[in-house]
Amino acid sequence: MRRSADAVVIGGGVSGASIAYNLLKQGVGNVVLCEKDTFANGSTGRCGAGVREQWGAEGNIRICKASIDIFENLQEELDYAYDIEFVQKGYLMMAYTEKEWLQFQKNVEVQHRLGVNSRVCTPDEAREIVPVLNTEGMLGATYNARDGHANPFHTTNAYLRAFERLGGEVNDFTEVIDIEKSGGKVTKVKTNRGEISTPVVVNAAGPWAAPVAAMVGVDLPVYTERHQILVTEAVGHLFDPMLMSFSLGIYCQQTPHGSLVMGIGDPNEPKGYDIGQSWQFLRKMSDIMCKLVPPLKGVRVVRQWAGLYTITPDAHPILGTVPGIEGYYQAVGFSGHGFMLAPIVGRLLSEMIVGKEPSIDISDLDLGRFERGELRVEPSVV
Amino acid sequence: MSRNDDDIIVCRCEDVTLGEIRKVIREGATTLDEVKRITRAGMGPCQGRTCRLLIAGEIARFLGRPVSEVLQSRYRPPFKPVRMGDLAEICDGETSCDGSDCGSESDEEGIGQ
Numbered sequence: 001m002r003r004s005a006d007a008v009v010i011g012g013g014v015s016g017a018s019i020a021y022n023l024l025k026q027g028v029g030n031v032v033l034c035e036k037d038t039f040a041n042g043s044t045g046r047c048g049a050g051v052r053e054q055w056g057a058e059g060n061i062r063i064c065k066a067s068i069d070i071f072e073n074l075q076e077e078l079d080y081a082y083d084i085e086f087v088q089k090g091y092l093m094m095a096y097t098e099k100e101w102l103q104f105q106k107n108v109e110v111q112h113r114l115g116v117n118s119r120v121c122t123p124d125e126a127r128e129i130v131p132v133l134n135t136e137g138m139l140g141a142t143y144n145a146r147d148g149h150a151n152p153f154h155t156t157n158a159y160l161r162a163f164e165r166l167g168g169e170v171n172d173f174t175e176v177i178d179i180e181k182s183g184g185k186v187t188k189v190k191t192n193r194g195e196i197s198t199p200v201v202v203n204a205a206g207p208w209a210a211p212v213a214a215m216v217g218v219d220l221p222v223y224t225e226r227h228q229i230l231v232t233e234a235v236g237h238l239f240d241p242m243l244m245s246f247s248l249g250i251y252c253q254q255t256p257h258g259s260l261v262m263g264i265g266d267p268n269e270p271k272g273y274d275i276g277q278s279w280q281f282l283r284k285m286s287d288i289m290c291k292l293v294p295p296l297k298g299v300r301v302v303r304q305w306a307g308l309y310t311i312t313p314d315a316h317p318i319l320g321t322v323p324g325i326e327g328y329y330q331a332v333g334f335s336g337h338g339f340m341l342a343p344i345v346g347r348l349l350s351e352m353i354v355g356k357e358p359s360i361d362i363s364d365l366d367l368g369r370f371e372r373g374e375l376r377v378e379p380s381v382v
Numbered sequence: 383m384s385r386n387d388d389d390i391i392v393c394r395c396e397d398v399t400l401g402e403i404r405k406v407i408r409e410g411a412t413t414l415d416e417v418k419r420i421t422r423a424g425m426g427p428c429q430g431r432t433c434r435l436l437i438a439g440e441i442a443r444f445l446g447r448p449v450s451e452v453l454q455s456r457y458r459p460p461f462k463p464v465r466m467g468d469l470a471e472i473c474d475g476e477t478s479c480d481g482s483d484c485g486s487e488s489d490e491e492g493i494g495q
Binding site for chain 1: 413415416419420422425426427429458459460463464465466467469470472
C-alpha cells in the first residue's frame with residue numbers, strides 16, 4: 001500500500017469509485033482508494049439500480065440528466081471488459097391519489113422546460129407500455145423513455161478497473177480508522193493497514209459517512225435505514241420500464257438477465273444499521289406486486305437482502321467542502337439515490353477538488369444549507 | 383488438468399464456466415462475493431449450493447492457501463425458491479398477517495387505494 005498520495009478516497013462503492021477515477025482524469029497524479037471490505041459491498045451492491053430524470057425539483061432534474069448523459073457512454077469511456085448492463089427502457093411512475101397525480105403533471109411541465117421528454121399517460125396508455133399491468137385504481141402515470149437501470153456491481157467494477165489502469169491504487173479490506181489534521185488541514189489517513197500521508201481526503205463512505213466525518217470533527221445530520229429488496233428467477237420478457245409508485249411504496253424492474261428486482265419502502269422502519277431480511281417483507285412485496293403485475297404469481301423468489309439508505313433532513317445528498325477543514329471533501333447522504341448520481345457526482349467533486357468551477361452549480365448541496373435553513377425540496381421521492 | 387477444463391460448467395444455474403471463474407480470479411476477485419458479483423456464479427435458483435465450494439477451491443488454489451481461509455458469501459433466504467403467488471396468498475388468505483411490520487392486511491392497502 002502506498003504511504004503517500006495526492007488524494008485518498010474513502011469508500012469502494014460506486015460514488016467513491018467514480019470520484020477516484022475522475023480525479024485521475026482531472027490530472028491528480030496519485031490517488032488511493034480505501035475500502036473496508038470489497039467493492040460495492042455497502043449500499044451500492046444492494047440497491048435497486050434505477051436511473052431517472054423524472055424528478056420534480058429543477059436541481060435534481062439537471063444533475064440526473066447529466067448523469068444519464070454520462071451513463072450513455074460509460075461502457076465505452078471506461079473501456080470495460082464486461083457489460084455494465086445499462087438499459088434505457090424508461091420509468092413508469094404511477095399515481096393513485098389526486099394529490100400525487102397533480103404533482104406528477106406539474107413535474108412533467110418542469111421536466112419539459114429542462115429538456116426531458118417525459119409524458120403523461122392515461123391508465124390505458126400505461127397499459128400500452130406495460131401490457132401485463134393491472135391499472136385498477138390508477139389515476140394516471142408519467143413515462144420517460146430515457147430513464148433506465150444499470151448493473152451496480154459492474155458499474156462500480158468498471159470505474160475501479162479504469163481507475164487502476166490510469167495508475168490508481170485500490171486497497172480492499174482497508175478500513176480508515178482516523179484522519180489527522182494539522183493547522184486546519186487534512187494531513188494523514190490512518191488505516192488498519194498503515195498510514196497514508198495526503199492533503200486531500202474524500203468521504204464517500206456511504207452508510208459509514210457519519211463515523212468518517214466525525215474523524216475530522218464534522219457532525220453529519222444523517223441517519224441510516226434498512227431497505228429490503230428481492231430478486232426472482234430469470235423469466236421471459238414481462239415488461240420494459242421500471243415500475244414505480246410512491247403510494248404503494250414500490251419499485252420493480254426486469255434486468256437484462258430476466259430476473260426481476262423489486263423493493264418496497266416501510267414507513268415504520270427504525271433507524272439503524274440492521275440489514276437483516278424479514279419474512280413480512282416477502283409477503284407484502286409479493287402481495288402488492290402480484291396484484292399490480294398478475295403474471296408474477298407464477299414467478300419464484302430466489303433471494304432477498306437488504307441495504308441501507310443514508311438519509312439527510314431534506315433527502316438530498318451533501319456534497320463538497322466543509323469550511324475550516326482544508327482538504328476534506330464529502331459525497332454523502334444520498335438518501336437512496338446514490339447509484340444514479342454517481343457518474344455526475346464523480347465529475348463534479350473532482351472538478352471541485354482540482355479547483356475548477358463545477359460544470360453544474362451544486363453549491364446549494366453543501367453541509368451549510370442545514371444551518372442556513374435552506375433545505376432542498378423534492379416532491380418525488382420514495 | 384486437460385486443456386478443456388475451462389469449458390466445464392461450474393455454476394449450472396447461470397452457466398458460468400471454470401474458465402470464466404479462473405479469469406476473474408486472475409483479475410483480482412479473490413473472495414466468493416467478488417466472483418459472484420462479476421460472473422453471477424451462485425446467484426441462480428440453487429444459490430450456489432453446487433458452485434460455492436468449487437469456486438472456493440479455485441480461489442484457494444490461486445492464493446496458495448487453505449479453502450477454510452477463503453471468504454465466504456452470506457446465505458440468503460428463502461431456502462428454496464418460492465412462488466410470489468404463494469407468498470401473496472399467505473397475506474390474503476385465512477392465515478392472516480401476524481408480523482408487526484407487515485403494515486396492513488392486503489385488502490386495506492391494495493392497489494385500488
